[in-house]
Amino acid sequence: MDKSLHLDTVIKTHQITKEKNLLDKHIQKKNEVKEALENEYGGNVYAPFNSGSYAKNTAINTKFDFDLVSPFKRNAFGANGTLKEMYEAVYDFLYNKYKNDAEVRKQKVSIGLEFYADSDSAKIKIDVVPGRELNQDQYKDDENLNLYVYYKYGNIAADSERIKTNVQSQISNIKDRADKEKDSIRKIIRLLKIWKNTKYNYPTKSFFLELITIKAFDNITITGNLWNKLKAVMEYIKDNVTNDGFTLKDPGNSSNDLSDTLTDSEKQQLADDMKNMLDRIEENDENIKTYFPENPKFKEEDKSKNRYNTNGGMPVPPPKLNFG
Amino acid sequence: MILRIEKIGLSIEADDELLNSLVEKGKSHYPNEFGGFLVGYYADDNKHLHITDTILPKSFKTSIYNFERSTKGIEKKLGTFYKEIPRKFYVGEWHTHPDNSPIPSLTDISAINAIINNKNACLANPVLLIIGNSKTKVDFGFYVWFENKLYRYE
Structure with missing residues (x-):
């Protein structure tokens, strides 16, 4: 079997444009939530923006990542307001507004x-990411935000840490690389997301897969057909993610x-999964279809193989037949 | 008339002259059903079926809602078609639905299954033509059995 041909078909059946209706609904709902936040917080919030995979051009149609980053002003929750207070206040607002229409978590x-x-x-899921500028009115100059960590996030403890980041830089970094290298980086990211989506509640975030794919392309020579490239990235993850000193810099x-x-242990699980997939596909090419399945909703029949068939010899009609 | 099934990429062709003759035969038995055997050959790497002829049954029973045919006396004709170039053979069946639409009945589906399961029929993809005929109107419904499903040509 031609593994690269299969992978290309997998990507085609996961194209986001095939789910235009659902995509439009996500965009509309995202705009509604954005407007609700702006109405509620007025001058205390900068324009919320989408930072999910749709914004980065790495989306697949079985999981729409719509992350709406809400950049709050430093004093939006009081001069001495904490990040926790910001997070809780936004949760309370969203819960009261949407409790009858949605699960708010x-x-x-x-x-x-x-x-x-x-x-x-159609199920629509929007993640609102509250962030706060570092100093009053500084966001428009540096776009830096502090995020609040509610749950333990890998090795980042709950409630004890804040993440300072520039989400716009994260988006543009990944989008630029995915756009420039769409036959390699973008396709591999999409394939790894399709694989991740076959698992329930997998701990590795899409953002992690995006960054580690880019790092693999930056650190090793990756050439050949689509399967060769995917295999090289999977081997890179397997060989490196659990190494001491392995880092993934936040753009x-x-x-x-x-x-x-x-x-x-989550890194070990990721490395083990990569090894297992590589071994099983090496044993039998057909196993690639289990790990990287086509989206059955948009699976096209391979018409080119279809033929009229006789089973040999001169066909003779059954002696007696009834029609009605 | 050339028709296709986009979903599976197979096409069918039947000359107007042949179709007219089937309609005329159907009319001559109206308001009872009537039908016969379809003969033709596969072309274009077996992706296209050209229906060229019909063999009319010598022995049959008919009523307003039913048509039963037998193969008695048609063997010789089948053999003659098979010797032609290109080789022509039995590809399916046709029958009329007087004052009704050309949509297969459960009896028609059973007949198709009987063809598939008959080892002498040797046909993996039998074709069914139903002619919905009334005094003023004629509708054709061409179908083929393909991978456990009946598809209609459009």
């Missing part, structure tokens, strides 16, 4: 809004090491 650094399925069974703040967003 506290997540690692965001607040998840999972809207109940509409008449088309939004080089002091942040995003490898800390996974615990040691």
Whole structure:
């Protein structure tokens, strides 16, 4: 079997444009939430923006990552307001506004809004990421934000740390690389996300997969067809992610090491999964279809192989047949 | 008339002259059903079916809602078509639905299954043509059995 051909088909069946309806609904809902935040917080919030995979051009149609970053002013929650107070206040606002329409959940650094399925069974999920500028009115100059860590996030402890980052730099860094190297980096990122999506609640975040893919391309020579490239990135992850001293620099703040967003055992799980996949695909090419499946909703029949067939010899009709 | 099934990429062709003759035969038995055997050959690397002829049954029973045919006496004709170049053979069946739409009935689906399961029929993809005919109107419905499903040509 041609593994690269299969992978290309996998990517095609996961193209976000194939789910235009659902995409439009996400965009519309994201705009509604954005407007609600702006109405509620007025001059205390800069324009919320989307930072998910759609913004980075690495989206797949089985999971729409819509992360709405809300950059608050330093004093939005009082001159002495804490990041925790910011997070809780935004949660309370979103909970009261959407409790009848959605599940509102506290997540690692965001607040998840999972809207109940509409008449088309479409489920829309928007994650709101509250962030606060470092000093009053500084955001428009440096775009830096402090995020609050609600749940333990890999090696980053809950409630005890803040993440200082520049989300706009994160987006543009990944988007630029994915756009420039769309036949390599973008495709590999999408394939790894498709694999991650076959697992329930996998601890490795999409952002991690994006950064580690870019790091692999920067650190080793990756050439050949799509399968060769994917295999090289998977081998890089397997061989490096658990190494002491392995880091993933946050493009939004080089002091942040995003490898800390996974615990040691989660990194080991990622390395083991890569090894297992590589071994199973080596044993039997067909196994690639299990790890990297086509989206059945958009699977196209391979018409080129279809033929009329006789089973040999001169066909003779059955002696007696009834029609009605 | 050339029709296709986009989803599976197969096409079918039947000359107007042949179709007219089937309609005329159907009319001559109206308001009862009537039908026969379809003969043709596969072309274009077996992606295209050209229906060229029909063999009419010598022995049949018919009513307003039913048509039963037998193969008695048609063997010789089948053999003659098979010797032609290109080799022509039995590719399916046709029948009329008087004053009704050309949509397969459960009996028609059972007939298709009987063809698939008959080892002498040797046909993996039998074709079914239903002619919905009334005094003023004629509709054709061409179908093929492909991978456990009946597809209609459009």
